[in-house]
Amino acid sequence: MSYVYAGYGATFGVLALYAARVLWRGRALRRALPPVQSATASPAGERRG
Amino acid sequence: MWRDAALVAGKDLRIEWRSRVATNQVAPFALLVLILFAFALDDNPGVLTQAAAGLYWVAVLFSGLLAVQRSSAIEAADGARDHLRLSGLDPAGIFLGKAGAVAAQLLALEVLLAAGIVILYNASIGGVVLVVLTNILATAGLAAAGTLYGSLAAGLKVRETLLPLLLLPVAAPLLLAATEAWQAALGSHPGDGTEWVNLLAVFAIIYLTFGVLAFGSLLEES
Amino acid sequence: MNVPRWTTPALGIGALAFGAAAAVDGLWLIGPTAEQGQYSRLIVVHPPVATIAYLAFGITAVASLLYLWPRTRRREWDLLAGASAEVGVVFCALTLITGSIWGRPVWGVWWTWDARLTATALLLALFLGYLALRRIPAEETVRCRRSAVAALIAILDVPVDHFATTWWQTLHQGASVDLFQPDKHIDTSYNIALLLGFIAGLLAFSWLLIHRYRVEQLEARYETEGLTQALEERRAEAGVRVPV
Numbered sequence: 001m002s003y004v005y006a007g008y009g010a011t012f013g014v015l016a017l018y019a020a021r022v023l024w025r026g027r028a029l030r031r032a033l034p035p036v037q038s039a040t041a042s043p044a045g046e047r048r049g
Numbered sequence: 050m051w052r053d054a055a056l057v058a059g060k061d062l063r064i065e066w067r068s069r070v071a072t073n074q075v076a077p078f079a080l081l082v083l084i085l086f087a088f089a090l091d092d093n094p095g096v097l098t099q100a101a102a103g104l105y106w107v108a109v110l111f112s113g114l115l116a117v118q119r120s121s122a123i124e125a126a127d128g129a130r131d132h133l134r135l136s137g138l139d140p141a142g143i144f145l146g147k148a149g150a151v152a153a154q155l156l157a158l159e160v161l162l163a164a165g166i167v168i169l170y171n172a173s174i175g176g177v178v179l180v181v182l183t184n185i186l187a188t189a190g191l192a193a194a195g196t197l198y199g200s201l202a203a204g205l206k207v208r209e210t211l212l213p214l215l216l217l218p219v220a221a222p223l224l225l226a227a228t229e230a231w232q233a234a235l236g237s238h239p240g241d242g243t244e245w246v247n248l249l250a251v252f253a254i255i256y257l258t259f260g261v262l263a264f265g266s267l268l269e270e271s
Numbered sequence: 272m273n274v275p276r277w278t279t280p281a282l283g284i285g286a287l288a289f290g291a292a293a294a295v296d297g298l299w300l301i302g303p304t305a306e307q308g309q310y311s312r313l314i315v316v317h318p319p320v321a322t323i324a325y326l327a328f329g330i331t332a333v334a335s336l337l338y339l340w341p342r343t344r345r346r347e348w349d350l351l352a353g354a355s356a357e358v359g360v361v362f363c364a365l366t367l368i369t370g371s372i373w374g375r376p377v378w379g380v381w382w383t384w385d386a387r388l389t390a391t392a393l394l395l396a397l398f399l400g401y402l403a404l405r406r407i408p409a410e411e412t413v414r415c416r417r418s419a420v421a422a423l424i425a426i427l428d429v430p431v432d433h434f435a436t437t438w439w440q441t442l443h444q445g446a447s448v449d450l451f452q453p454d455k456h457i458d459t460s461y462n463i464a465l466l467l468g469f470i471a472g473l474l475a476f477s478w479l480l481i482h483r484y485r486v487e488q489l490e491a492r493y494e495t496e497g498l499t500q501a502l503e504e505r506r507a508e509a510g511v512r513v514p515v
Contacts, residue, residue: 001309003310003313003372003373003375003376004298004309004310004312004313005298006372007313007316007317007369007372007373008294008297008298008313008315008316010365010368010369010372011316011320011365011369012290012294014361014364014365014368015361015365015475015479018358018361018479019478019479019482022479022482022483022486023482025486026482026485026486026489029486029489029490029493030489032493033489033492033493033496033500034496034500197420197424198421201404201417201420201421202404202407204409205407205408205409206408207407207408211403211404211407214399214400214403215400215403215404215421217396218393218396218397218400219397219424221393221396222393225389255427259420259423259424263420263423266339266416266420267416267417267420
């Protein structure tokens with residue numbers, strides 16, 4: 001049964017860690033970049049939402 | 050397309066002939082790999098003979114890596130890629146030519162290595178037709194995949210480490226099938242190896258097709 | 272991406288909810304099976320992550336194709352391909368991890384070189400190579416084009432992996448679920464648990480993909496704008512030190 005817990009734990013754990021990493025990278029990049037000039041045409045890609 | 054292929058193959062092989070890299074460096078390296086395997090496994094002499102097919106193909110793969118590195122390095126110097134692009138040759142032909150040159154060098158190395166395992170590992174090559182067929186198809190697949198990935202890694206300083214990382218997973222199925230077929234030929238496995246030869250044929254066709262289709266757009270970059 | 276603001280949080284909450292439901296169902300509500308005892312419970316995690324990995328790599332392949340096709344070529348497809356590939360690699364690694372954990376008690380080994388496992392390991396290696404290719408120091412179009420070609424070759428392993436259990440003799444079992452006859456191999460309570468796992472996985476994947484895509488967009492912006500800004504800051508610094 002410990003193998004079962006290990007399997008579930010690994011799955012949820014790895015996904016949670018990865019999610020945290022993605023969110024952290026997003027936050028770091030947003031901090032490092034100048035704010036989007038929403039009045040002018042938006043740069044390649046970044047749209048609302 | 051075929052004429053362009055022959056032209057490019059001839060150029061690469063002539064460069065090779067004049068610089069003798071394959072004969073002076075790659076062939077000794079290949080033999081050295083065989084010898085190192087023998088050192089690593091020598092405690093039990095039967096092991097080498099049993100593992101001969103696999104060790105042979107690993108040695109071929111490593112040598113193939115070097116040959117492919119060399120093939121793409123030829124174009125890296127002096128903006129040769131641009132010259133190739135502007136020359137008006139058919140990109141598919143260029144691909145087939147380069148792959149063909151690599152294949153020719155590989156086949157020569159394979160013959161040498163085959164002699165090596167017969168002598169050094171006490172292997173006895175029974176099914177000659179199977180062996181010849183396997184080697185032709187596996188070499189075609191390796192040369193095609195190698196040339197294709199060589200161009201993916203071309204012109205970069207990280208090429209030496211990137212190319213093996215990209216190429217080895219793609220070459221792995223070829224290695225697997227060729228080893229199985231050879232094991233049948235060397236008599237260490239029952240069966241006639243035809244299913245593996247079929248698999249090799251499929252892969253060779255896939256990699257050649259990809260190369261022919263994709264090489265044009267890869268060459269086009271600035 | 273122009274979707275309403277509430278979609279990503281909704282996906283996230285949905286993933287957590289279904290994830291919890293799947294875990295509760297898998298760990299407590301369903302009972303052990305005759306064939307594998309408690310270990311069958313891993314059906315809630317292992318097949319879903321494997322299928323999602325296929326899906327993720329499939330998206331990468333389609334996006335790569337769209338990028339290569341001149342008429343549909345847009346940077347967005349390259350960004351999507353990259354984002355989906357990274358999430359796919361995470362799920363593929365999870366497939367191997369959960370599979371190994373499942374294999375140890377049931378087969379007695381952590382690993383074996385049968386066709387299914389080998390093909391999956393190869394798949395991971397192929398897309399790790401793809402991710403490495405995306406980081407090469409080269410011009411944008413060069414990087415995007417080469418990565419796209421690499422993705423299209425790598426995706427060939429997915430059908431091989433999927434059909435490996437039918438084409439070859441494998442230690443790995445064949446399909447447990449027949450879409451047309453759901454009760455053929457496993458019973459209903461397990462079907463439901465498996466379904467919960469799939470839904471949770473799909474929602475989690477969607478959430479992760481959207482966020483990872485946004486990071487990819489930001490990195491693309493950082494490449495162009497961020498560099499300019501850094502240069503200006505450097506010039507401003509130098510301007511302060513050097514008397515004009």
